[in-house]
Structure formats: C-alpha cells, structure tokens
Amino acid sequence: MGKFFAITILVIAILSAIPIVMHTWEAPTDISTHGHLIDEQMSETMAEAGISFLAAQFLLAFFVWQFSNRGTETKLKSFPGGAKALVIAALLVVGVEVLALGVFGVKAWADVYLTPPSADAMPIQVQAGQFAFYFRYPGPDGKFGPLHPERINEGSQEFFGLDKEHDVDSRDDIVTAEMAVPVNKEIHLLMHAKDVGHSFFVRELRVQQDFVPGLDVSLHFTATKVGRYEIVCTQLCGLGHYNMRAYLDVLSNDDFNEWMKKETAMQ
Amino acid sequence: MGMKHLVMAGAVMLAASAVALAGPAGGTVSGKVTYEGTPAKMKPIDMSKEPSCAKMYTTPPLVETVVTGSGNTLQDVVVYISAGVPDDPAPSNAAVFTQKGCRYIPHVLAFQVNQELKITNEDQTSHNIHPLPKLNREWNKSQPPGTPPISEKYDKAEFIPVKCNVHPWMHGNFAVMKNSHYAITGDGGAFSLANLPPGKYTVTAWQESYGDQSQEVTISGSETKTINFVFKAKPY
Numbered sequence: 125m126g127k128f129f130a131i132t133i134l135v136i137a138i139l140s141a142i143p144i145v146m147h148t149w150e151a152p153t154d155i156s157t158h159g160h161l162i163d164e165q166m167s168e169t170m171a172e173a174g175i176s177f178l179a180a181q182f183l184l185a186f187f188v189w190q191f192s193n194r195g196t197e198t199k200l201k202s203f204p205g206g207a208k209a210l211v212i213a214a215l216l217v218v219g220v221e222v223l224a225l226g227v228f229g230v231k232a233w234a235d236v237y238l239t240p241p242s243a244d245a246m247p248i249q250v251q252a253g254q255f256a257f258y259f260r261y262p263g264p265d266g267k268f269g270p271l272h273p274e275r276i277n278e279g280s281q282e283f284f285g286l287d288k289e290h291d292v293d294s295r296d297d298i299v300t301a302e303m304a305v306p307v308n309k310e311i312h313l314l315m316h317a318k319d320v321g322h323s324f325f326v327r328e329l330r331v332q333q334d335f336v337p338g339l340d341v342s343l344h345f346t347a348t349k350v351g352r353y354e355i356v357c358t359q360l361c362g363l364g365h366y367n368m369r370a371y372l373d374v375l376s377n378d379d380f381n382e383w384m385k386k387e388t389a390m391q
Numbered sequence: 392m393g394m395k396h397l398v399m400a401g402a403v404m405l406a407a408s409a410v411a412l413a414g415p416a417g418g419t420v421s422g423k424v425t426y427e428g429t430p431a432k433m434k435p436i437d438m439s440k441e442p443s444c445a446k447m448y449t450t451p452p453l454v455e456t457v458v459t460g461s462g463n464t465l466q467d468v469v470v471y472i473s474a475g476v477p478d479d480p481a482p483s484n485a486a487v488f489t490q491k492g493c494r495y496i497p498h499v500l501a502f503q504v505n506q507e508l509k510i511t512n513e514d515q516t517s518h519n520i521h522p523l524p525k526l527n528r529e530w531n532k533s534q535p536p537g538t539p540p541i542s543e544k545y546d547k548a549e550f551i552p553v554k555c556n557v558h559p560w561m562h563g564n565f566a567v568m569k570n571s572h573y574a575i576t577g578d579g580g581a582f583s584l585a586n587l588p589p590g591k592y593t594v595t596a597w598q599e600s601y602g603d604q605s606q607e608v609t610i611s612g613s614e615t616k617t618i619n620f621v622f623k624a625k626p627y
Contacts, residue, residue: 279554301440363519390434
C-alpha cells in the first residue's frame with residue numbers, strides 16, 4: 125500500500141509538470157518593450173518553484189517508498205542536529221530562493237516603476253469608474269485641464285468633470301471611450317479612479333496596475349505591435365465588474381492621426 | 392361578420408357618438424417650447440465596451456440631455472399644470488420604459504403618482520436600472536436579458552434622473568405627476584393640455600438641463616389659450 129502511494133505521488137507530480145515543461149499554455153503575444161522582462165521573471169519563478177515542487181514530491185515519494193512498511197516498534201531517527209537545525213536549514217533554503225527571485229526581478233520592476241517616462245512620452249489620462257474606463261488626451265496645447273469631481277455627469281458624457289467654460293486648458297481636451305496609441309511611442313498613463321479601486325490590465329502589454337481612489341498612479345509603456353487588445357478591470361469593483369472593459373487600439377502613426385481627427389470632431 | 396364583431400362594432404359606434412356629444416370638456420392650453428442662445432454640443436455616445444449595443448447603430452447616437460428641433464424648438468420638455476387642479480387617481484394602464492440599444496426609450500417618461508411603471512429590457516445584455524429620487528424610496532434592480540418586466544410605482548410627485556449601473560452613458564428621466572394634465576414636447580417643441588375646466592392655473596415647463604419655469608393662465612369656457620416657454624440655453 126505504501127509503495128502504491130509513493131508511485132501515485134510520483135505520477136501526479138510528473139503529470140502536472142508535463143504541460144508546464146512542454147509550454148502547453150502559451151503566454152499571449154507580448155506587445156511591449158518591457159514585456160520580455162516580465163516573461164523572463166515568470167519563467168524563472170516557474171522554473172524555481174517547479175524544481176522545488178518536483179524535488180519535494182520526489183523526496184516525499186522516496187521516504188514513503190522506503191519507510192512506510194516499517195514496524196511500529198522501530199525507533200524514529202531524528203534530523204542530524206535536532207529540530208533547531210532543521211528549521212534553520214529550511215529557512216535558509218526558502219529565504220535564499222525568495223531573495224533570488226527578488227534580485228532577478230529588480231530589473232523588470234525598476235524598468236516599469238522606478239524609471240521615469242521619457243520627456244516626449246505621450247500623456248494619456250484614464251478615468252476608471254463603475255463600470256467603464258474613459259480616456260483623456262490633452263489636445264494640441266499638451267495640457268490637461270483640472271478635474272472637478274462635482275461636475276462629473278455621466279448622462280451628458282462628462283466623465284472627467286471638466287469645466288470648459290472656465291478652464292482654458294480643458295477646452296481642447298479629448299475624451300474617448302477607447303484608448304488608441306501610436307505604435308512604438310512611449311505612453312505615460314496617468315491613472316485616476318472616481319469611485320472605488322479598479323485595475324488596468326492588458327495582458328499583451330504585460331501591464332496590470334491597480335487604481336487607488338485618491339491617489340494619482342502613473343506608469344509608462346511602449347506598445348510595439350499594431351492591433352486591438354482588451355483592457356479589463358481585474359480588481360473586483362462591484363456588480364458590473366464582469367463588464368468593465370475597454371479596448372486598446374495600437375495604430376500606425378497615420379492611423380492614429382486619423383483617429384485623433386475623428387475623435388476631435390466628436391468632442 | 393359574426394355576432395361578436397357586430398356587438399364590438401356597435402360598442403365602438405356608441406363610444407364615438409358619446410365623445411361627439413360631450414364635445415370638448417373644457418379649455419386648452421397649448422404652445423411651444425423654444426430656447427435662445429447656443430445649447431451645448433450633444434456628444435456622440437461610444438458604446439464600444441458593449442458590442443451587442445454598439446452594433447445596433449450605424450452612426451453613434453447622441454446624448455439627449457438637450458434635444459433640439461428646427462426653429463430653436465426644445466424636445467423632451469415636460470409641460471404640466473402644477474397648481475389649480477386637484478390630484479387625479481392613477482390610471483390603470485402602465486407607463487412603459489424600455490431599455491433598447493443601451494438607451495432609455497423614451498428619454499423622458501411621464502406618469503402619475505401610484506401609476507404602474509413597467510421597465511423592460513430588449514437588449515442582449517444585463518442592465519441595472521437605478522433611478523435617483525429625492526422624495527421617493529430609492530432602489531436599483533438588475534435585469535438580465537430575457538427576464539420579465541420590472542413593475543414599480545412612485546407615491547410622491549417628483550422628477551427622477553435614471554441611470555444604469557452597468558452602462559454609465561445610459562441616462563433618462565421619470566416625471567412623476569400629481570394629475571393627468573401633462574404633456575411632453577415632441578419634435579416641434581409643441582404641447583397641448585386639454586380638458587381644463589374654467590379656472591386659474593399655473594403651467595410649468597421642465598427641462599432636465601435648464602430647470603423649470605412657470606406661467607399663470609386663466610381659462611374660461613372651452614377656449615384655447617396659447618402660451619410659450621423660452622429657455623436660456625447654456626453653451627457648456
């Protein structure tokens with residue numbers, strides 16, 4: 125019975141490792157300049173966790189195979205050095221592993237969060253609210269007008285609370301329900317939530333960042349492949365959460381200018 | 392023609408002659424609602440996050456907070472007698488508010504206190520209807536596609552903005568009226584309030600973005616009085 129159990133452990137461990145090793149489930153195409161860093165980090169984490177998992181399962185199977193049929197009168201042997209040495213050894217192994225992941229991951233993290241966007245990055249503001257995203261481009265003047273939350277009126281498509289009557293900077297701002305960006309252009313995304321916590325997730329961009337109400341969170345990315353991608357909210361935000369999405373259109377420069385013209389005319 | 396049809400035809404004729412004999416029951420107040428100045432541009436609604444609704448339009452529909460017609464006329468204005476008539480009991484028919492193409496049809500729905508309000512969803516998506524009353528009890532209800540109409544009523548007169556908690560661009564209004572003397576202006580901005588017994592009345596016109604204004608009018612006999620309302624449009 126003990127030997128059967130040991131074999132079962134081995135079979136489960138090996139079967140669950142096969143799809144990972146064979147890359148059965150491919151990650152979606154990476155369309156960003158920083159995405160390969162995230163993907164490498166994911167692979168390293170997977171490799172490290174996977175090897176630890178397999179090693180632990182093999183050890184478990186070995187011990188079950190070896191010792192499950194021993195008689196009740198056999199005396200248990202203790203770990204060399206006692207329980208204290210065992211705990212210290214375990215702490216060291218796990219600690220080194222976690223620290224190593226952190227060290228490997230610093231480059232990806234720094235690239236996204238610690239490096240400021242370049243001076244010519246295109247600013248786009250995103251307003252997250254129950255249950256839709258809206259986007260704002262600063263227009264020809266390059267300046268965003270201030271937000272007046274009390275002026276938000278969704279019934280008249282005033283999603284940001286702009287005061288075009290009094291704020292000159294707001295007059296040429298362009299508000300859209302889809303996010304279009306020119307390909308290979310760095311985007312500086314300014315994130316703002318009007319009600320509760322939300323999240324901005326585009327899997328192809330390898331970007332997933334929470335909105336925090338009251339905080340101006342910002343990040344930057346460069347999309348490298350023309351196409352249409354889904355932006356979804358990945359932070360449970362209420363009953364319409366399942367339906368909170370928008371589209372990211374990565375366009376060629378000419379197409380982007382066309383799109384911007386069309387959107388400007390609709391303001 | 393069967394017996395049943397004969398009886399029905401007879402009933403229709405009787406009813407018609409009764410209306411003809413009774414004649415106009417009273418006076419009428421009619422007129423037009425217009426604006427002066429420049430109204431804000433009504434923006435197109437981008438529904439791309441809800442493809443089943445977006446595909447119902449070849450050109451995106453416009454916001455309806457100010458709907459204008461030719462000759463500076465204003466549509467969707469509720470014109471009603473705010474003083475001078477007693478409150479009426481609720482009629483037995485239901486007022487129907489439809490969610491179609493991720494919009495509310497009609498944009499402004501007027502009905503009476505305690506009259507049945509029926510809300511239907513003709514879309515392929517779930518809606519969450521959320522009226523925002525100040526005097527009545529507030530509620531919000533989900534309505535998945537294919538589910539039966541929601542039946543509700545309001546027991547106090549007021550104007551209630553309505554929104555959908557799933558689709559932020561959806562916006563409409565309920566006008567809960569005390570009496571049966573009300574009208575909503577259509578394409579030409581015209582209204583007509585009929586069957587008013589002789590007396591002095593306050594006529595009020597309400598537009599969701601521009602607020603309301605009132606005029607006094609005195610009706611004697613079966614005359615038709617003309618009064619017009621002019622709202623000052625806001626460019627922003």
